[in-house]
Amino acid sequence: MADVKKIATRESYGNALKELAAQHDDLIVFDADLAGATKTGIFKKAYPDRHFNCGIAEGNMMAAAAGVAAMGMVPFASTFAMFAAGRAFEQIRNSIGYPHLNVKIGATHGGISVGEDGASHQCCEDFALMRSIPGMVVMSPADDVEARAMVKAAYEHVGPVYIRFGRAAVPVFHEEEGYSFQIGKGEVLQGGDDVAIIANGLMVNEAIEAGKALKECGISARVINMATIKPLDEELVLKAARECGKVITCEEHSVIGGLGEAVCALLSEKCPTPVRRIGVNDEFGHSGPAAALLKQFGLSAEHIVEVAKDFCNV
């Protein structure tokens, strides 16, 4: 692992915005006094006239972005996940979601890997909140290659999109060459038929590592990257459930309302299958280094392996 390149997906976000802006004049960026952290500062440096700081006023930022979109432009509104999905939920729901305006919400610092800032800034509820809004696309990339492609796909998509990016650097496992991303399509990263591990965000890399470790224990795990939480790739989930008979979901999010529950809802109606959900168990996080927190909260390859072994009676 030592030679694997690591990049935080928020960095990918800033870079992708800059690349996109070169081709599209109708793209502007809003930020709420966090341009350095959300990495929209990368865009700002290249396009200072197209970057608008909205100050520490996320509610206004989201509704103003709605107004920008109503004029036919494509605003990317950026802040931490906590203040986008959380604080500005109602503005997103009523001014962006209800009129189905073409606003892209770039929410960085999702999950407990925010680390030292502690629970007030560790948003583990954003998938749940954003999924509940009709017509909202909800995504979370696993690495730099996927994140950049996702930002471009979000621009091309007509309608509101929420993307959660991470603070911590994560391994880049996708090959740039020949890579393509499609909203609503999952990706099988390792074949297998004993158990399906469906993950998103930084948990995908953990799932890949778990998949390799399980192989050595004689468990054939199908590892799936489900970068789009809504609309869910139902076909891929159902196929995995039918062929594996057991499903484990992994997300850096509360077990309430996120990928795990989306998968459970689908399976309970269309293909009842035993599911184990790995995520944050209805509790708040706390301060600490990201790596240590992820380990403590069971968001690790080791924990996925434990759960899978128990699930498969090995």
Next chain:
Amino acid sequence: MTVAEKKELMATACKVRMGVIEGTHAAKAGHPGGSLSAADLFTYLYFKELNVDPKNPKWADRDRFVLSKGHTAPGLYATLAQRGFFPVEDLLTLRHIGSHLQGHPNMNMTPGVDMSTGSLGQGVSAAAGMALAAKYQGKDCRVYTLLGDGEIQEGQVWEAFMFAHHYKLDNLCVVIDNNGLQIDGRVADVMSPYPIPEKLKAFGFAVTEIDGHDFDQIEAAFAKAKETKGVPFAIVMKTTKGKGVSYMEDQAGWHGKAPNDEEYEIAMNELRAQLAEVEAM
């Protein structure tokens, strides 16, 4: 404006008020009080001020109007109908299942509605965003928004005001309907927003205060708004909630209540008499 033009506006405002009463009566719900206080403003906007085309409601270079106090949709709808965006008969479908006239404005359903609103404090932000976008796009169009005096208790309104001033949105005109009442009573008693003009000035706005039922004053205020450069403009208009219907005037109870059959008859008779009086002028 000429005497004839003013007479025409006064007559139209009477018809708008009738539309408010007909719509809310047919819906057995809705918000007549604030619709009536803003009826003259709505009328002036759509018949004199806004550069819009009822035959092409989505025309890209049109002026925009955002009804931030979205609950007064019956007033906006009645005005749009008078202006020819859709048939006046549609007003009777207000709030009914299958109607394009939702309880609060929906930009994707009603021709002429520029922004979906209803949750207070958000429309003004959207209007500021539109004004910013118009500047970025190099469009000459202007953006207007109407807020209630109770609405400005929402903190987001002041976030939007800061934003409008910071980005020098002189193509934005904010109107505050100071009818003095909100659901629970007098705004001064519920949570005083006063003094309003001073607060707006402190936020960097050019401000004018007018009687919101006087078309000459409304015209002068909008003219001043257009001349103002470098800062956003605000019109604080003193109005009477329920204006034009005697038993609704200055009564908080008529904020969100529809007239029953008997009340409907009284209101319509009063408004018909007012219209006849205007026409006889």
